[in-house]
Amino acid sequence: MRRTVAEHQAAVAGLLHSAAGYRRAAADVLPLREALGRALLEDVHAPVSLPPFDNSQMDGYAVHAADLAGTAPLVVADPIPAGSVPSPLDPGTAAPIMTGAMLPAGAAAVVPIERAQPARFYSAAERAEGNPTVRLPGGIDAGSYVRRTGSDIAEGGIALRAGTLLGAAQLGLLAACGVGEVRVVPRFRVLLLSTGDEVAEPGSALAPGRIYDANTTLLEAALREAGVDVTCHRLLGDDPAVLREAFAAITADSADLVLSTGGISQGAYEVVKQALAASRVEFSSVALQPGGPQAHGTISGVPFLGFPGNPVSAMVSFEMFLRPALHGMTGVPAPRPVLEAVLAEGVDSPPAKHQVRRGVYRDGRVALVGGPGSHLLHALAAANCLVHLPEGVASLAAGDRVEVTLIGPIPSDLLATEDPVRADRAGSGGMDSAERTPS
Template identity: 55%
Template sequence: MHRTVATHREAVRQLLAPLGNGGRTERLALLDALGRGLAQGITAPLSLPPFSNSQMDGFAIRSADVPESGAELRVVAPVPAGAIPAALEPGTAAPIMTGAMMPSGADAVVPIERAVPDSFPVPGGQAMVRLPPAAAGTFVRNAGSDVAAGQPALAAGTFLGPGQLGLLAALGICEVNVYRPPAVLLVTTGDEVVEPGQPLPAGKIYDSNGTLLEAAMRQAGVCVIRAGISTDSPEQLRAVLRHHSTAADLIVTTGGVSKGAYEVVRQAMDGQDVEFLHVAMQPGGPQGIGTFDGVPFLGFPGNPVSCLVSFEMFLRPVLAGLFGAPAPRPVVRARLAASLVSPEGKHQVRRGTLLPGGLVRLEGGDSSHLVHALASSNALVHVPEGVSELAEGSEVEVWML
């Protein structure tokens, strides 16, 4: 019996849940917190805007002074941004700049282009201006209309991007408590695997998994510990893991988790609290999960696309839920540019390119070794378990990469 994608993702979440418990936080300056998850909710210490201000360059007025036919008002001292204006007397209009504080008594702003004349008079004169009516609140940003003092500003677990950091700066906050990213020990395995840049003997392949997964993890804000390539010796793999795992919050291996004769990760985990199973997913069905010497462990398949899909389906969303980072993948609905077939009992994940107009084009076939097709893609296309074929034009869920 194969485990469902949702069941395995929940198992990964439970495995890593202790990492989200208190104590794994640090206080950082705002820009250093970019891309992190907020560890504590933020309550607004002040209102935004902190005072009612003008949304336009124009004239601040008392709306009751201007009937439907318009009115001619005496122009008083202008109100520049940053100034504290005098109260607005009845029958007068104050030239006001965008963002400037509304005078006491004023409740509306008429844009300069609607005034006659449509320009500000020279200060100090006895100018008059004819203005059309404006309802109370017109072109006025009321104090607290964005967020009021004492209201929640950002919830714990919020991903801190430019917009969130800008809000915190507007609230006068310069430091925040964020989650420390987990440290992941990443080990690729296989006698057939060679480091890029080295000579490539016959029967060998270059290791793409290490670069692929480390890049995905670093993009997700994870601290990656690379231990190089381990051979198909269980003893050597155990030694590598024990040498590096004391500094790791999580161990991730690639390869050696299927049911073949030389599955080194399975052999190295003998006696450990690790389960090897099959998830109803293509690619990325074979998975390992448990602990090695008490350190959380995930074993991903060895084919490049399989290991990346495993990361995207299981580890990345769990990290986002626990630490508020990385940000979840944007999810859109798109229509297939061509028909497809899928194993009925599996959740299939295909590489694709989202095109203008809401079409998604599949890249390459469903084989898990097609790295070039992966590099040509900007999305993952999901075909749910139980769906065996979809016609051209069918709507599918797409995760943007």
């Protein structure tokens, strides 16, 4: 079956929503220190107002309402440190007050210390010697340098909405409100499989004709970065019987999604395709380059996705299909920023496919990194965006506008170069077999 990118995105989103083992209504109840990067399951109401009391915005003098307009010397009252409960402020007095300290009853404003005469606080010894006075400027407005109760958020107000991703600022707000724990959406669980007789574990000796397994590390990192709990299965060879045995052991209790890489294309040894020939898994050709071969369905009721085996194809598949579906399902991760950029150079694309190239975005311009090949991991590692050349586009010229999806920061080693992409393209060579066929 041939699909457009949009059709397969919808199919993957629908598949994840059918996950039998994942319950959106369930919750993980976590202390704040463990909730970073999680999504709130429900609205959180502020149990107290912020600020919880009128307090000083500055180090200065708290001034009684009756003395706002006058310029007569005021007797210096007892100082008010932060954390104390002050006595009411008498007319004709001014109380030294520290930033964040509670405003005394009767005070209507705070005058910063630098506007006082003298522009300093009296020492305890000076206050003990007599009744020191201070002159403050006249015409002070009520409320000057005062943080009013609830001016940030009122008690009972919604501090954060359900679905909010909890970052440092959000957790800081909850802590300021006195919230100690939150109910968050459970993590999605993925069982990750990699296949192929030709792949070896990184760190092992590499025999002739074999390559190191990049997909497990690549996708495990991408999934964890997206807030997913990942279980990595041991590397599986190209024996369909062994793979069928592994699939048979999968239950909804062990995973919300099974994700495999490799073995789903048109070759003679497509082990995943062979192992799942009698299953409810559909093998499709998506109008996408790289990432054309795709598989989706269920295994024993558990959602299953099959990505192509080339590493860049697997990563593009994740970014185009699985990552957006995870956000729609769990609220995590946050959507990738998508924006327009000006092409630094011309580019060709197969008009019948949505081609995704890798690029470096900076200052509104994007330069391509590497060629379209699905094996160019070095180019992927140097990129900070995906460049979209949609179906129907055969070529674009330098200066044309394209849509890009940001996937990372500008690499530091490229910041100082005038042209950050030429070196990576130089070694990409001509079109290989992976580029000539769907990947």
